[in-house]
Each structure stands twice: as structure tokens, then as C-alpha cells.
Amino acid sequence: MTEKLHEFVEKLKAENASWVTDVNEAHGEVTVTVPRESIVDVCWVLKTKHGFDMLADLCGGDRGPEEEPRFEINYHVFSTKHYNRLRLKVLLSEDDPKVTTVTTVWKTANWHERETYDLFGVIFDGHPDLRRILLPSDFDGHALRKDYPLRGYEPYSMN
Amino acid sequence: MGLENTLFESLPDVVTVKLDAVVNWARKSSLWPATFGLACCAIEMMNTVSARNDLSRFGAETFRASPRQADVMIVSGRVSRKMAPVLRRIYDQMPEPKWVISMGACATSGGVFDNYAIVQGVDKVVPVDVYVPGCPPRPEMLVHAITMLQEKIMKESVKDRRDTFEPESRLSIVPGTLPVTEGTALERETEVEVAQNEVSRPYTIPSRHERRRSS
Numbered sequence: 001m002t003e004k005l006h007e008f009v010e011k012l013k014a015e016n017a018s019w020v021t022d023v024n025e026a027h028g029e030v031t032v033t034v035p036r037e038s039i040v041d042v043c044w045v046l047k048t049k050h051g052f053d054m055l056a057d058l059c060g061g062d063r064g065p066e067e068e069p070r071f072e073i074n075y076h077v078f079s080t081k082h083y084n085r086l087r088l089k090v091l092l093s094e095d096d097p098k099v100t101t102v103t104t105v106w107k108t109a110n111w112h113e114r115e116t117y118d119l120f121g122v123i124f125d126g127h128p129d130l131r132r133i134l135l136p137s138d139f140d141g142h143a144l145r146k147d148y149p150l151r152g153y154e155p156y157s158m159n
Numbered sequence: 160m161g162l163e164n165t166l167f168e169s170l171p172d173v174v175t176v177k178l179d180a181v182v183n184w185a186r187k188s189s190l191w192p193a194t195f196g197l198a199c200c201a202i203e204m205m206n207t208v209s210a211r212n213d214l215s216r217f218g219a220e221t222f223r224a225s226p227r228q229a230d231v232m233i234v235s236g237r238v239s240r241k242m243a244p245v246l247r248r249i250y251d252q253m254p255e256p257k258w259v260i261s262m263g264a265c266a267t268s269g270g271v272f273d274n275y276a277i278v279q280g281v282d283k284v285v286p287v288d289v290y291v292p293g294c295p296p297r298p299e300m301l302v303h304a305i306t307m308l309q310e311k312i313m314k315e316s317v318k319d320r321r322d323t324f325e326p327e328s329r330l331s332i333v334p335g336t337l338p339v340t341e342g343t344a345l346e347r348e349t350e351v352e353v354a355q356n357e358v359s360r361p362y363t364i365p366s367r368h369e370r371r372r373s374s
Contacts, residue, residue, distance in 0.1 A: 150273075150274050
């Protein structure tokens with residue numbers, strides 16, 4: 001199963017060698033680490049040339065305030081034609097948590113990116129409507145960051 | 160020969176009674192709860208009106224989906240921070256007289272959810288008349304809460320429960336509601352407009368009996 005996925009990775013490398021910085025295989029799943037400048041290009045090539053027509057999930061991760069790079073964005077892409085799953089990963093530092101949006105490739109990334117922005121504070125450049133989706137719009141902070149206190153920054157009040 | 164004929168023979172034509180007593184008796188005998196199921200407590204609330212527990216014995220079985228037609232709000236379940244403004248707006252929409260039952264540990268104190276997402280007690284949002292402990296409370300406990308509320312209604316005065324219209328309440332805004340109500344990016348207010356509205360529009364107007372209670 002994973003041989004086929006490695007073929008896609010090789011094809012990506014053949015397209016542009018700088019697109020793939022790291023390849024990791026675990027539990028029959030292949031994760032490709034991509035530099036953040038080229039994530040849109042990689043997604044576009046995967047969608048148009050290799051049949052990954054569906055963005056199954058887009059989620060963030062916080063490794064902790066002491067880690068560098070601190071944030072990671074995971075793109076789970078799926079091919080309904082060939083039934084392949086691939087994971088792309090972008091690493092972001094805490095000082096500059098910005099990545100270009102992939103709403104231009106898959107429309108479904110819109111709400112996923114809003115959720116990731118809402119809970120981790122990662123900015124998606126070029127997003128058409130980047131605002132909170134789960135937490136109230138007047139919420140203070142980003143709740144899924146590791147340094148966010150469990151009870152929030154301040155007690156709840158109606159005003 | 161029905162019962163009424165016997166009564167008419169034995170009773171006088173005019174009975175004098177305290178206005179509070181007769182109005183409160185009418186109010187407590189026909190409580191219409193607003194359907195406000197938020198979590199697992201709502202299952203027990205539904206069970207309370209079912210055949211086994213039969214809340215209609217106490218005159219409170221008519222659940223209404225519209226707050227305009229209800230006078231008891233049974234907050235059954237945990238209230239998230241995002242739900243709190245919605246809850247308050249529904250409470251504001253209910254006509255006087257109105258009462259609130261806080262059902263279960265989560266609505267009363269946040270319960271096990273001691274975190275940023277859950278309001279630690281619904282009494283931070285609306286004035287609560289009866290608290291029901293339990294996780295979730297049994298239907299019998301909710302029935303008991305209804306009867307306790309009925310006892311409380313009998314001690315009230317009619318004057319305290321006038322439906323007050325505050326002109327500024329029309330302008331009140333609800334921050335942090337569902338994103339659907341915020342409109343698209345084009346329709347959204349500019350920052351200047353938001354700043355102006357924060358000054359001129361109060362969040363909510365406390366009802367008359369709520370103000371008297373806090374003073």
C-alpha cells in the first residue's frame with residue numbers, strides 16, 4: 001500500500017526537489033513535510049495531476065511553547081479515484097505563524113482554516129473570510145494552544 | 160344533579176379573597192415551560208412529561224418552542240459561553256411573569272466542566288428561582304422543583320411581576336452569537352461603527368424584578 005504513496009512522493013520530488021523536505025512513514029501512512037512557501041503548489045499538483053481531489057481534513061497542532069518550530073498544520077488529502085491517502089505537513093514558528101490558504105485549491109478548506117485560526121491563532125494569508133468559527137467572536141486568546149489556561153484568561157461575564 | 164348544583168346551594172354569591180392569592184393560584188396551576196434542552200438533562204426533562212412521571216398532574220406539561228408563549232425556562236444542561244447570549248435573549252423574549260429552573264449540576268455550577276468553554280452557573284446570565292442538583296436529576300426531582308416553584312409563586316405579589324417595556328431594550332445587542340447572524344464580510348460593521356454601538360447599545364436590560372432583587 002505505501003509503495004504507491006512513495007511513488008507520489010517521488011513524482012513530487014521530480015517536479016520540484018525543494019517541495020519535499022522530509023518523508024515519514026508510520027502505521028502504513030506517509031507524511032510529507034513541505035516548506036510553507038510551496039504548500040499551495042504542492043496541493044495544486046496533487047489535485048490536478050495525481051487525482052487527490054478531496055481535502056479530507058485540515059488541522060493544526062501545537063507542540064508546546066518551548067518547541068521550535070512550534071506549530072504544525074496537517075493536510076489530509078484523499079483520492080476518490082485511486083483510494084489513496086496522503087498527509088502533508090507544514091511547520092510554522094511561533095513568531096511568524098502564517099501560511100498561504102489552500103481555499104484556492106479546495107473550497108472546503110475555508111471552514112477548516114477558520115477553525116485552525118480560531119483555536120491556534122495561525123494566520124492563513126489570502127483566506128476570503130478569516131474569522132472565528134467555534135469560539136465566540138469576542139473570545140480572548142486561542143484555546144487549543146498549550147499555554148492557554150484551562151479556565152481561560154478571565155472569568156466569564158456578560159458584558 | 161351535578162356537583163356544581165350542590166356548591167351553588169352551599170356557597171354565597173360573593174367571595175372576597177386576596178388578589179395575590181387568586182392570581183398566583185391561577186399562575187401556578189398552569190406553568191408553561193420553554194423547551195430549552197441543552198444536554199443530557201433534557202432527556203430527563205422529556206421523561207418528566209412522559210406517561211410514567213406525568214408532569215401534567217401539576218399543570219406544567221405544555222412545553223412551548225416559542226419563548227413568547229412560555230413562562231418557565233428549564234435550563235437543562237451545560238451552558239457554553241457561546242450559548243449564554245442566546246439563552247439571555249430567549250429569557251428576554253419571555254413575557255412576564257417568568258421563572259427559571261436551573262436543572263442539573265452543570266447549569267447550576269458548571270459541574271465537572273470547570274473550563275473556559277462553559278459558563279460556571281447559569282445564574283451569571285439569568286436570575287434563577289429553583290436549583291435542581293444531580294447529574295442528571297431524576298424526573299422526580301424536576302417534578303419536585305416544579306412543585307417548589309409553585310409554592311414560591313404563591314408567596315409572590317402580583318405587583319412585582321408586571322411586564323415592563325423598556326424603550327432601550329430594542330437596541331440591545333448580543334455579542335458573540337452564531338456567526339450566521341454576523342453577516343458576510345461585506346455586510347459587517349466597520350470598526351468605528353462597532354465602537355459607537357458599544358457605547359450606545361446596552362447588552363441587555365434587566366427585568367424589573369431582577370433589578371429589585373439585586374438592589
